[in-house]
Amino acid sequence: SEPKKDDLHRIIHLMDGFKASKALFTASKMCVFDLLQSRPGLDAAQVAQEIKASVKGTECLLEACVSLGLLKSKPRACQKPVYKNTHLSSRFLLSDAPFSMRGYIQHCDDTVWPLFSHLESAVREGANQREKAFGKTSKEMFQDTFYNSREAKLRFMNAMHSIAKVTGRAVATAFDLSRFKTACDLGGCTGAMAYEFTKAHPGLSVTVFDLPAVVEMSEHFHPLHTDNSVSFVAGDFFKDELPKADLYILARILHDWSDDKVCILLSKIANVCTAGCGLLLSEIFLDEDRRGPSRGLLQALSMSEGKQSSATEYSLLLKSHGFVTAHVRHTDNLLDAMLCIKVLSNLFCF
Ligand code: SAM
Numbered sequence: 001s002e003p004k005k006d007d008l009h010r011i012i013h014l015m016d017g018f019k020a021s022k023a024l025f026t027a028s029k030m031c032v033f034d035l036l037q038s039r040p041g042l043d044a045a046q047v048a049q050e051i052k053a054s055v056k057g058t059e060c061l062l063e064a065c066v067s068l069g070l071l072k073s074k075p076r077a078c079q080k081p082v083y084k085n086t087h088l089s090s091r092f093l094l095s096d097a098p099f100s101m102r103g104y105i106q107h108c109d110d111t112v113w114p115l116f117s118h119l120e121s122a123v124r125e126g127a128n129q130r131e132k133a134f135g136k137t138s139k140e141m142f143q144d145t146f147y148n149s150r151e152a153k154l155r156f157m158n159a160m161h162s163i164a165k166v167t168g169r170a171v172a173t174a175f176d177l178s179r180f181k182t183a184c185d186l187g188g189c190t191g192a193m194a195y196e197f198t199k200a201h202p203g204l205s206v207t208v209f210d211l212p213a214v215v216e217m218s219e220h221f222h223p224l225h226t227d228n229s230v231s232f233v234a235g236d237f238f239k240d241e242l243p244k245a246d247l248y249i250l251a252r253i254l255h256d257w258s259d260d261k262v263c264i265l266l267s268k269i270a271n272v273c274t275a276g277c278g279l280l281l282s283e284i285f286l287d288e289d290r291r292g293p294s295r296g297l298l299q300a301l302s303m304s305e306g307k308q309s310s311a312t313e314y315s316l317l318l319k320s321h322g323f324v325t326a327h328v329r330h331t332d333n334l335l336d337a338m339l340c341i342k343v344l345s346n347l348f349c350f
Helices: 005-029 032-038 044-051 055-067 087-092 102-116 119-125 130-134 141-146 150-172 192-200 259-272 294-300 311-319
Strands: 071-076 079-085 182-186 205-210 230-234 247-251 278-283 323-329 336-342
Touching: 005 032, 005 055, 005 102, 032 044, 032 055, 032 079, 032 087, 044 055, 044 079, 055 071, 055 079, 102 119, 102 130, 102 150, 130 141, 141 150, 150 192, 150 278, 182 192, 192 205, 192 230, 192 247, 247 259, 259 311, 278 311, 311 323, 311 336
Parallel strands: 182 205, 182 247, 205 230, 247 278
Antiparallel strands: 071 079, 278 336, 323 336
16 A cells, blocks of 8 residues: 555655754854844845855755754745744754754764764674774773864863753752752763752752863853852862762763773762762663663664663662662653662672
8 A cells, every 4th residue: 555644754754864964063063043143134145155155055055944944934026035043043053042052063063973974883883983983093982082182172061061051950950959068060061060050059069070171171161150159170080089069960971881880980979978968860761661762762872881771770770879769850851860869888880
């Protein structure tokens, strides 16, 4: 029988997904959305001149963006249409929008796209393809790939910053944290998440702990009006002493690391925690049957050392380090969250 229209549309949508992503990445990189925000109503030739591109190419890019809901076009009698941003692009694609995803989009284009172009090898080998994608031997993901130059480091930090700004409030407000006075955000990068925590919980102070290379650049990302409720400490969470705190935050950390490294990190946290201390874990929680969300399952294909897990799997892991799960929140934002409390001594590492 003839294929059903919905089935056909679904499969074509999936086949074309990479073209849509690349059109978004390219328009963002060429500053199309910033340009149309400051000068709405330009036609393709005017946009082409500003972004220093061909008129034909710009026209195709603008029309593709209209079809994806990223731009609106207004027809004009006997003249070419003019373009302006949609609600979606004004909200997420401008460089200076509060929820700008531009940093993360650039990271996807520069780092994730090349990795995914070697997906077949990644699947065959069960290993990430950083060497093939970036042409250098990289042993350590952060130092060798993301922080191997000042530009690469800023790009990565920008990417983390944009996601943390979008997700930070949902994570920070997921639980009543009034019993905690001090927190330590391990791998807290630019501090974007930490500032959301101190905004949401007046009286809480947060120490951001990250690699020296990151901490030395963090001031580029501080909000205009800061108080001293957020501070930064440089160190390696696998090797160095962790700052003392009532609550430890691990946001988008565990999924990157092998079981052995996760065990080292959780053991170190467990050792500095006394009974009653908290551990707030924020990750994408896979459905218990591992059928979704596709965001988490697709991320797993980048084949880091680590893995994506469900809330139950994380709970069991934390329990083996003496933390019991008090609450789990599926936030409807990009990250979910779990609050655990230290009760027991470490049991074992697996
Ligand atoms: N927690 C942040 C968030 O949710 O936006 C950033 C997550 S990012 C995926 C991982 C962070 O861990 C980076 O900021 C990275 O520099 C930091 N990191 C990686 N290895 C580290 C180490 N050995 N010690 C301390 N921080 C580390």
